[in-house]
Amino acid sequence: MITSDIARSADFRLCAEALIDRPIVTAADRPLLEKIRRHANELQAAFTRLTGWRVQAHPEFARLVKTPARAEASHGLPWARKKIDYALLAWVLWYGEHTGGRKFTVSQIADEIKLRSAGPGDAGLDWTSRDQRLAARRVFRGLEEMGVLRLQDGSVDEWADENGKRDALYAWGAAAWRIHVGIPAAELERLAEGRPAPVSPAPPADGTDEIRLYRTLLLNPALFRRDDPAAFRLLDAPETRARVLQNLKQLTSWELEVTPEYARVLRPARSDDAVQTPIPVTSGLAHAVLCFCGLLRDRQAADRLVLAGGESYLIDESRVWQDVDELQKRFGIKWGKTMQQQKVSSLAEEIVDEMKAWGLMRDTDVPGQYLVLPTAARLAAHYAGGAEKDDDSM
Incomplete structure (x- = not known):
């Protein structure tokens, strides 16, 4: 009985993780799909209680209809690039x-x-x-x-x-x-009129602080205190933090990291399609991002970045171009021939876009200025003997 309960709990967590991290689980993965369908009622009860999300369990697919507490670049479909x-x-x-x-x-x-x-x-x-x-x-x-x-x-x-x-x-x-997405009427009106979206949208009024907390932890790269102070304050109380951690451990196999300015769940390396896996190091662009983060970290340690509060910093586009130009000359040969010969402006744009997708950087209200988030300080890359070493402690 104990062994059966353990296996059931492991299957439940496997199903929950897949629903969180994948847009859709299809019949191409029939064993997983059938597990989700068997656990559908339990999964729905758990997600309703923590996030208010709805589970769709169809004979040919399963999907978790996820509503974010805050929209991020990381919410994009994994195959969409532009x-x-x-x-x-x-x-x-x-x-x-x-x-x-x-x-x-x-x-x-x-x-x-x-x-x-x-x-x-x-x-x-x-x-x-x-x-x-x-x-x-x-x-x-x-x-x-x-x-x-x-x-x-x-x-x-x-x-x-x-x-x-x-x-x-x-x-x-x-x-x-x-495939249905709930878009508020005001947002549809903004899109129809061609008005730009606000750079830093406020958390939605609907949903409790705790629901926004779970939605952000499960769907965004991190929950930042600066974005939603009310939700983040729940983690300041030891008893609430312990309860949140317990709920996450019952739902998934992921760990919770909490710092003074951000909190995030840490997924194991096996979650290839996760929202926030350990940073990939298999592409030249990923190497370039890690090198850029290492440069920023060195500059932060030397007190040479403009502080924006909450362990975040400001950097101008012109500075990014200068840094990318320097890194391309130093390490471009290790990133591949295409990136080594790529125009600096184009490469800088790709690096910035990738950092936004990783939850490391954002636009600001000032054109040509970016906000470097505290998660970027956790990353760096060093080449030693032609090998790449990731210094992140994720």
Whole structure:
């Protein structure tokens, strides 16, 4: 009985972690999907109590409908790289509703999107552009992984590589009609009017301090005191912190780290698709980010950064360019030929975007100025004998 209870608890945590970290669990991982369905009632009870999130358990997919307490760059889909990916995602979903869920070929939907995206003085999407065809390929592949689309014939790779001369046939999957996002009416009005989003949105009025605490810990790279002081103060009380830790341990196998200015859950290295895994070191861009963080940490230790309060600092875009130029000259050969020869402005933009996605940096209300968050000070990289060493203690 004890062994059975332990196995049941381990399965429950495995299911909860997958629902938190993945957009959708599909039938491609049937054993996990069936475990989620078996534990659906328990999972729903736990997520309702802690976060107010809803579990969808369908025979072909499972999904946790997650509402963040604060929107972050890290909430993006793992396969989406640029704004055009999200624009194309919206177009593809629109096309499914527009056609009543009929099967379609890539060339058919591409022609329709090109026609509909055109406007006064705007030719719309241009499929002769390789970058735009590759973006479309990312979207189709990503939607396949999410169970939204099912490839039935052909190859989207051939369409992307041969300028649309070949084709692929798709049908809609079960998850296509159950992807719903709750967007407040005021936000829809802002989008319709083309007004920009605020740089630092306030936490939503709905939900208790504790619900916002759990939502942020589970969905964001970190909960910062500066963002939500009321929620963070709950962790200042030893008895509340102990209860939060106990609830997290019952739901997941993750640890909780609390510092004076931020708190975060620490996921083990096996969680490849987690929101906040140990920082990856498998790509040249990741190496560049770690090197940049190390430079910032050295400058912080020397008291050469502009303090912004709460262990955060300000840095100007021009300073980022100078630092990236220096790092590229010193370490570019270790990042790969492409990054070694890349324009400094382009490389700096990629590094900043990656840091935003990791929860290490944000925009400010001042154009060309960034806020470096305290989590960045935990990172650095050093090359010794051609090997990369990650100094983060995550």
